[in-house]
Amino acid sequence: MATLTFKGGVHPYDGKELSKDKAIVPYLPKGDLIYPLSQHIGAPAAPVVAKGDRVLVGQKIAEAGGFVSSPVYASVSGTVKAIEPHFVSTGAKVNSIVVENDGLYEEAPGLSIKPFEEMSRDDIIGVIKESGVVGMGGAGFPTHVKLSPKDPDKIDYVLVNCAECEPYLTSDYRIMIERPEKVVGGLKVVLELFGNAQGCICIEDNKPEAITIMQKACEKETRIQVKVLKTKYPQGAERMLIHAVTGRDLNSSMLPADLGCVVDNCDTITSIYDAVILGKPLISRVVTISGEAIANPSNFESRMGTNVAELIEAAGGFKTQEKKVISGGPMMGFAMFDIEVPTTKTTSAITCLAKDAVSESPTTACINCGRCVSACDEGLIPARLAQFSEKFDLDAFQKWHGMECVECGCCSYVCPAKRPLAQMIKNVRRMVMANRAKK
Numbered sequence: 561m562a563t564l565t566f567k568g569g570v571h572p573y574d575g576k577e578l579s580k581d582k583a584i585v586p587y588l589p590k591g592d593l594i595y596p597l598s599q600h601i602g603a604p605a606a607p608v609v610a611k612g613d614r615v616l617v618g619q620k621i622a623e624a625g626g627f628v629s630s631p632v633y634a635s636v637s638g639t640v641k642a643i644e645p646h647f648v649s650t651g652a653k654v655n656s657i658v659v660e661n662d663g664l665y666e667e668a669p670g671l672s673i674k675p676f677e678e679m680s681r682d683d684i685i686g687v688i689k690e691s692g693v694v695g696m697g698g699a700g701f702p703t704h705v706k707l708s709p710k711d712p713d714k715i716d717y718v719l720v721n722c723a724e725c726e727p728y729l730t731s732d733y734r735i736m737i738e739r740p741e742k743v744v745g746g747l748k749v750v751l752e753l754f755g756n757a758q759g760c761i762c763i764e765d766n767k768p769e770a771i772t773i774m775q776k777a778c779e780k781e782t783r784i785q786v787k788v789l790k791t792k793y794p795q796g797a798e799r800m801l802i803h804a805v806t807g808r809d810l811n812s813s814m815l816p817a818d819l820g821c822v823v824d825n826c827d828t829i830t831s832i833y834d835a836v837i838l839g840k841p842l843i844s845r846v847v848t849i850s851g852e853a854i855a856n857p858s859n860f861e862s863r864m865g866t867n868v869a870e871l872i873e874a875a876g877g878f879k880t881q882e883k884k885v886i887s888g889g890p891m892m893g894f895a896m897f898d899i900e901v902p903t904t905k906t907t908s909a910i911t912c913l914a915k916d917a918v919s920e921s922p923t924t925a926c927i928n929c930g931r932c933v934s935a936c937d938e939g940l941i942p943a944r945l946a947q948f949s950e951k952f953d954l955d956a957f958q959k960w961h962g963m964e965c966v967e968c969g970c971c972s973y974v975c976p977a978k979r980p981l982a983q984m985i986k987n988v989r990r991m992v993m994a995n996r997a998k999k
């Protein structure tokens with residue numbers, strides 16, 4: 561079986577054995593639910609409920625605040641307790657709707673949908689927009705916008721990103737094992753929008769069971785294939801995925817659609833299926849709770865707005881002192897300062913580490929070993945970019961293509977001097993982007 565890949569990258573310990581065989585368990589939250597109004601890229605959602613209102617499961621509580629925005633739905637029944645700022649996992653304070661859970665899980669009617677065969681292109685995109693589906697791999701970009709490129713006929717690939725290259729994460733893996741028909745069904749919905757496209761379900765070769773199941777699930781589908789990718793981090797980053805499957809190269813000034821590609825994450829594609837075929841808005845997602853500090857690593861079907869500390873408790877709590885809790889995985893996720901925050905549409909995992917290799921290793925001077933250059937999947941010179949970062953030399957940073965960094969963290973991972981290269985580069989990228997936005 562041919563495996564597809566990209567240049568550079570690393571092979572970190574993946575920790576997937578902790579939770580890969582744990583079936584998805586639905587979790588019913590106990591405490592208050594907090595729904596941030598910004599859990600997507602774009603304008604914040606606007607509340608359509610007020611303090612004191614009773615809400616039902618699947619009831620819209622906030623409307624999209626513009627075309628690039630997304631509505632928010634209640635995931636429990638109960639009473640709106642407040643609309644006020646709350647901390648989220650990034651450490652930011654975001655205006656949020658707080659719902660007191662009544663524990664009854666009384667449901668609102670589903671989305672109003674036509675049978676799929678009768679839906680036009682606009683109907684399908686309208687339902688996806690109305691359902692609140694956004695990129696659930698971490699970006700949070702509203703999916704209806706991604707599915708509305710200027711020229712749909714030029715799209716010749718729809719890629720479902722099931723690589724799941726981030727260590728410890730197993731939510732996509734469990735979805736493929738347990739819900740393959742939804743992955744294929746969601747992809748068929750998206751292919752309906754792009755008549756010239758072939759669909760590819762892209763999986764790393766360290767997931768043979770998932771590959772077999774997905775191949776069986778799409779054996780009768782003439783427009784869908786399973787693409788087997790070499791196991792290497794960051795294989796699931798959009799640019800690496802597109803390169804591995806199509807040979808095309810994306811850069812920071814382009815969108816995947818410019819190369820004829822649409823890329824959707826595994827959980828996003830099943831949420832599209834739920835919305836368009838079943839009429840269900842986005843109220844839950846699969847979240848992996850794992851890491852050496854967790855007593856019983858688990859995969860939960862978690863309702864949006866559930867408290868992270870509560871999910872950790874549901875996974876048996878900490879069996880040892882946690883040194884670091886990360887929203888996402890250890891390579892591209894971010895360290896959390898507090899676990900009393902809600903899960904959102906983009907929370908794929910909470911990784912609880914018993915050892916913090918980063919802060920326990922002293923940083924020393926660069927020894928010019930070149931390992932960061934070999935590991936960089938974008939062909940950059942991370943050591944030099946980090947020097948520009950130290951001097952705040954934004955011009956030189958851009959001249960040396962610093963904006964092409966995908967913030968994968970491979971350079972930091974391999975650096976024997978333990979230099980926080982990716983973090984330094986990321987900081988300057990933010991500064992350049994802020995300057996560009998001002999202009």
Ligand code: SF4
Nearest residue numbers: 936965966968969971
């Ligand atoms: S410079 Fe950026 S793209 Fe290259 S390895 Fe470091 S974080 Fe990844």
Ligand code: SF4
Nearest residue numbers: 926927929930932975
């Ligand atoms: S890997 Fe670290 S020590 Fe080696 S060249 Fe890069 S920054 Fe310097």
